Amino acid sequence: MTRLLVNGTSYNVADPWADESLLVVLREHLGLVGVKCGCGEGSCGACTILIDGEATRSYRLKPNDVADLSLTTIEGLSQSGAPLHPLQQAWIDEAVAQCGFCHPGQIMQALALLKHNPAPSTDEIADWMAGNLCRCGSQVRAIRAIHRAAEAMRDEGAVR
Secondary structure (H helix, E strand, C coil): CEEEEECCEEEEECHHHHHCCHHHHHHHHCCCCCCCCCCCCCCCCCCEEEECCEEEEHHHCCHHHHCCCEEECHHHCCCCCCCCCHHHHHHHHCCCCCCCCCHHHHHHHHHHHHHHCCCCCHHHHHHHHCCCCCCCCCHHHHHHHHHHHHHHHHHHCCCC
């Protein structure tokens, strides 16, 4: 058994799943389908989650690699009935969504950025987000959304 701590909940992952990617375990065994499989190798960023606050591609890891570390998926940003996380709200306010497939990974990447730098420049955002691909071309709106969320999170007084 491998213990995974995902979105504040502890899960015991059965040994037969140990050879599967963390992405598959999160989606297929834990039902956290916000984590996406885009390219099938962890290059496009759709499978990005936070591990101990750092943006990480879940496709490239096995469950044993992250035992007892804190994992956050897009589902962990806002609890049912609670307000959306400022990044999620900014994505809506700036109309970033087109197909939406890449957005969970982009939002998790952006959150890691804002944890490191609560007031990034446009160039810093573009550099940080360069590895999270969007085929619909919504990068300009995503940059605006990240600026909007950064301001909202600074107004709240904390990066969550």
